[in-house]
Amino acid sequence: xxxxxxxxxxxxxxxxxxxxxxxxxxxxxxxxxxxxxxxxxxxxxxxxxxxxxxxxxxxxxxxxxxxxxxxxxxxxxxxxxxxxxxxxxxxxxxxxxxxxxxxxxxxxxxxxxxxxxxxxxxxxxxxxxxxxxxxxxxxxxxxxxxxxxxxxxxxxxxxxxxxxxxxxxxxxxxxxxxxxxxxxxxxxxxxxxxxxxxxxxxxxxxxxxxxxxxxxxxxxxxxxxxxxxxxxxxxxxxxxxxxxxxxxxxxxxxxxxxxxxxxxxxxxxxxxxxxxxxxxxxxxxxxxxxxxxxxxxxxxxxxxxxxxxxxxxxxxxxxxxxxxxxxxxxxxxxxxxxxxxxxxxxxxxxxxxxxxxxxxxxxxxxxxxxxxxxxxxxxxxxxxxxxxxxxxxxxxxxxxxxxxxxxxxxxxxxxxxxxxxxxxxxxxxxxxxxxxxxxxxxxxxxxxxxxxxxxxxxxxxxxxxxxxxxxxxxxxxxxxxxxxxxxxxxxxxxxxxxxxxxxxxxxxxxxxxxxxxxxxxxxxxxxxxxxxxxxxxxxxxxxxxxxxxxxxxxxxxxxxxxxxxxxxxxxxxxxxxxxxxxxxxxxxxxxxxxxxxxxxxxxxxxxxxxxxxxxxxxxxxxxxxxxxxxxxxxxxxxxxxxxxxxxxxxxxxxxxxxxxxxxxxxxxxxxxxxxxxxxxxxxxxxxxxxxxxxxxxxxxxxxxxxxxxxxxxxxxxxxxxxxxxxxxxxxxxxxxxxxxxxxxxxxxxxxxxxxxxxxxxxxxxxxxxxxxxxxxxxxxxxxxxxxxxxxxxxxxxxxxxxxxxxxxxxxxxxxxxxxxxxxxxxxxxxxxxxxxxxxxxxxxxxxxxxxxxxxxxxx
Numbered sequence: 123x124x125x126x127x128x129x130x131x132x133x134x135x136x137x138x139x140x141x142x143x144x145x146x147x148x149x150x151x152x153x154x155x156x157x158x159x160x161x162x163x164x165x166x167x168x169x170x171x172x173x174x175x176x177x178x179x180x181x182x183x184x185x186x187x188x189x190x191x192x193x194x195x196x197x198x199x200x201x202x203x204x205x206x207x208x209x210x211x212x213x214x215x216x217x218x219x220x221x222x223x224x225x226x227x228x229x230x231x232x233x234x235x236x237x238x239x240x241x242x243x244x245x246x247x248x249x250x251x252x253x254x255x256x257x258x259x260x261x262x263x264x265x266x267x268x269x270x271x272x273x274x275x276x277x278x279x280x281x282x283x284x285x286x287x288x289x290x291x292x293x294x295x296x297x298x299x300x301x302x303x304x305x306x307x308x309x310x311x312x313x314x315x316x317x318x319x320x321x322x323x324x325x326x327x328x329x330x331x332x333x334x335x336x337x338x339x340x341x342x343x344x345x346x347x348x349x350x351x352x353x354x355x356x357x358x359x360x361x362x363x364x365x366x367x368x369x370x371x372x373x374x375x376x377x378x379x380x381x382x383x384x385x386x387x388x389x390x391x392x393x394x395x396x397x398x399x400x401x402x403x404x405x406x407x408x409x410x411x412x413x414x415x416x417x418x419x420x421x422x423x424x425x426x427x428x429x430x431x432x433x434x435x436x437x438x439x440x441x442x443x444x445x446x447x448x449x450x451x452x453x454x455x456x457x458x459x460x461x462x463x464x465x466x467x468x469x470x471x472x473x474x475x476x477x478x479x480x481x482x483x484x485x486x487x488x489x490x491x492x493x494x495x496x497x498x499x500x501x502x503x504x505x506x507x508x509x510x511x512x513x514x515x516x517x518x519x520x521x522x523x524x525x526x527x528x529x530x531x532x533x534x535x536x537x538x539x540x541x542x543x544x545x546x547x548x549x550x551x552x553x554x555x556x557x558x559x560x561x562x563x564x565x566x567x568x569x570x571x572x573x574x575x576x577x578x579x580x581x582x583x584x585x586x587x588x589x590x591x592x593x594x595x596x597x598x599x600x601x602x603x604x605x606x607x608x609x610x611x612x613x614x615x616x617x618x619x620x621x622x623x624x625x626x627x628x629x630x631x632x633x634x635x636x637x638x639x640x641x642x643x644x645x646x647x648x649x650x651x652x653x654x655x656x657x658x659x660x661x662x663x664x665x666x667x668x669x670x671x672x673x674x675x676x677x678x679x680x681x682x683x684x685x686x687x688x689x690x691x692x693x694x695x696x697x698x699x700x701x702x703x704x705x706x707x708x709x710x711x712x713x714x715x716x717x718x719x720x721x722x723x724x725x726x727x728x729x730x731x732x733x734x735x736x737x738x739x740x741x742x743x744x745x746x747x748x749x750x751x752x753x754x755x756x757x758x759x760x761x762x763x764x765x766x767x768x769x770x771x772x773x774x775x776x777x778x779x780x781x782x783x784x785x786x787x788x789x790x791x792x793x794x795x796x797x798x799x800x801x802x803x804x805x806x807x808x809x810x811x812x813x814x815x816x817x818x819x820x821x822x823x824x825x826x827x828x829x830x831x832x833x834x835x836x837x838x839x840x841x842x843x844x845x846x847x848x849x850x851x852x853x854x855x856x857x858x859x860x861x862x863x864x865x866x867x868x869x870x871x872x873x874x875x876x877x878x879x880x881x882x883x884x885x886x887x888x889x890x891x892x893x894x895x896x897x898x899x900x901x902x903x904x905x906x907x908x909x910x911x912x913x914x915x916x917x918x919x920x921x922x923x924x925x926x927x928x929x930x931x932x933x934x935x936x937x938x939x940x941x942x943x944x945x946x947x948x949x950x951x952x953x954x955x956x957x958x959x960x961x962x963x964x965x966x967x968x969x970x971x972x973x974x975x976x977x978x979x980x981x
Contacts, residue, residue, distance in 0.1 A: 186290055207301045214305070214312065242306065249303070255295055260292065262288055328587055331579065331580040347525075354517070409613075410611075415471065422462075422465070427459045457508045477489075495537060499537040502530070527585075572588055573588045610646065627641075705747075705749055779816065785831075797811065804830060804838065806822065806828050817829040850907055881916070887905045
């Protein structure tokens with residue numbers, strides 16, 4: 123086992139102290155698992171030559187001043203190319219030779235990696251300078267044209283001299299480019315070699331059992347070893363104390379830290395009460411609990427974390443601390459920050475004494491038990507980590523190290539088991555969070571079982587490593603989960619009118635609740651992505667990776683990697699998404715401005731306005747998409763391949779989609795239907811509400827919205843009641859008795875039609891005597907109205923007015939009657955009389971039968 127380098131712990135510790143949002147501790151690291159690669163083939167530097175199609179010579183012309191050209195190229199590149207490449211080669215040869223030595227230490231590997239990173243920075247700087255100058259040189263050669271071939275007249279001497287100089291210059295730049303690429307490939311190979319060595323060292327340390335774990339000699343001499351270790355620690359501290367030049371400075375630092383502690387303690391007392399003040403009805407909503415939790419955690423952890431960090435930072439700055447004393451103070455401060463930060467996080471999240479402010483749905487008993495166990499686990503972990511480091515600092519006997527490692531691993535495993543066995547009484551056991559908890563609990567149970575098995579089997583380094591990673595990585599993941607809860611709370615506050623964010627968006631931005639809900643989703647997803655991306659480096663630090671490793675991978679992720687010959691960067695992709703979003707928003711804003719400021723004042727009808735707005739929107743989206751693709755670094759000329767594949771897809775499976783899309787464009791251009799038109803298509807009748815890319819939305823008279831493919835409006839029969847205008851003919855059928863004068867009926871109907879204000883005078887109302895019916899004269903009144911939406915109301919008004927006018931004029935409206943004529947009424951009378959007689963005789967016979975059945979009375 124070993125003590126990790128401070129370079130990996132320092133940034134992590136600073137992040138803990140200032141953010142108070144993570145628990146990162148110095149632990150034995152697991153080395154990164156990276157695949158090895160074969161020795162790359164170093165390409166031969168390109169010879170001096172022209173662009174394709176030009177003939178070059180194997181050696182430069184004698185008239186070419188090669189020294190001056192070389193010096194000019196070196197000045198442009200800002201370095202001596204030959205000396206620099208030779209220096210790189212020597213450094214890489216030395217590193218490659220050193221990596222063949224056995225038993226390389228972790229610090230030595232870090233030093234080699236830092237040296238390789240420095241050389242890679244110089245190589246990349248050279249690689250960035252060469253391409254522009256190389257392209258400029260090729261462009262100059264293209265201007266000279268192809269060199270004359272065999273049997274052709276020689277070109278002028280001045281042009282030939284310029285061509286020779288440019289060819290030689292091109293050779294130097296090509297050689298520089300090839301040298302940069304070959305050096306970069308060799309550096310990649312050396313990086314992979316370092317990772318291989320790290321992995322082998324890690325496996326040899328962790329997978330090697332410790333002999334004598336259960337030997338009597340190991341444990342019997344512990345009473346003698348403990349005083350020795352304590353005496354060495356005392357001597358270490360006394361030696362530093364005697365060498366302190368200014369002890370008053372230490373007293374001043376202690377006083378300042380104490381005053382800072384008291385000030386922060388008072389701020390905690392006032393701040394927690396202020397943040398947890400709720401005047402609303404019932405319990406505070408989740409967003410209120412989540413938003414206050416961040417401030418409460420900061421206030422509760424600051425009184426200890428900030429003074430401890432301040433004291434250590436001042437000691438390190440004012441005093442020249444020896445390395446071992448520096449490590450001792452650093453680990454002590456780290457233990458204090460871990461314990462009190464964990465206590466602040468747990469007491470705020472579980473809130474055992476304030477159920478209304480609890481973020482996780484557990485019972486009061488469960489919250490109290492979890493809070494105590496987790497704080498105890500943090501204390502045990504911090505204390506055992508400090509004791510383990512002290513045994514290494516004072517070079518205590520190995521038996522004392524075993525006495526710390528074995529019980530601490532088993533104790534951590536026991537506390538984790540107690541935490542896992544704590545009952546969580548959730549109101550909804552099937553909730554997604556509970557299902558996730560059960561999955562995580564299964565994984566943790568497996569790790570705990572591995573810790574116990576390794577510790578009992580004598581693999582103490584592996585057992586201690588698993589225990590430390592379980593505590594530290596688990597703490598970081600728990601913190602990430604709490605931050606995700608805070609993001610959910612923030613998203614809820616955006617939709618709540620009582621929250622600061624929701625109230626501001628409602629009052630200042632005039633966003634309704636539905637729009638704020640739509641806004642909250644992408645914002646919450648973006649914040650969650652940021653939390654996950656920022657948490658990954660802290661987890662990687664615990665598993666053996668260093669900040670240079672993480673920076674290199676993140677730089678490749680955000681600033682460039684290649685897919686084939688196309689450079690792709692996450693940052694460029696994210697920026698292209700932002701560009702598309704801004705372009706889309708700009709297109710929407712321009713649509714609204716065009717509609718309100720230009721189209722409406724110009725008096726353009728709604729259908730035409732909609733067509734123009736839709737066309738402008740399509741153009742804006744297309745421009746935004748092209749700008750986003752171009753910003754991402756993709757060559758637009760390569761889209762021809764995509765277009766060819768897209769054409770094949772159209773021929774097979776996308777023809778209906780494209781048919782509807784093209785039909786939508788035809789509808790917008792030809793405008794056979796417009797928004798607001800009353801149409802009949804495919805058995806559906808209603809108003810056109812929206813013409814989109816694939817379909818058209820129709821609202822029926824029953825307020826049902828029907829989506830009809832655009833191709834139906836182009837290929838099928840469509841009845842458009844309002845294609846040219848909104849005038850419609852209304853027909854009312856009515857019948858009168860044959861005794862009525864048809865001319866009088868005609869005059870009454872025309873009078874009623876002309877008296878209605880909604881009826882147009884041109885075309886005039888018309889009365890049609892349609893037919894002589896079986897019992898009535900059937901008339902039809904035809905009138906025209908200027909608004910098709912008034913059809914039902916006008917028909918009803920005219921029908922009621924006709925009924926009143928006919929009643930006033932004495933015109934009878936007949937109804938269906940049926941007359942029945944019986945030819946032989948006498949025969950009917952005889953049949954009725956016979957039936958009545960038969961019924962009477964049947965009644966008398968029934969009476970006599972009942973009388974005869976009466977039983978005789980006995981004497």
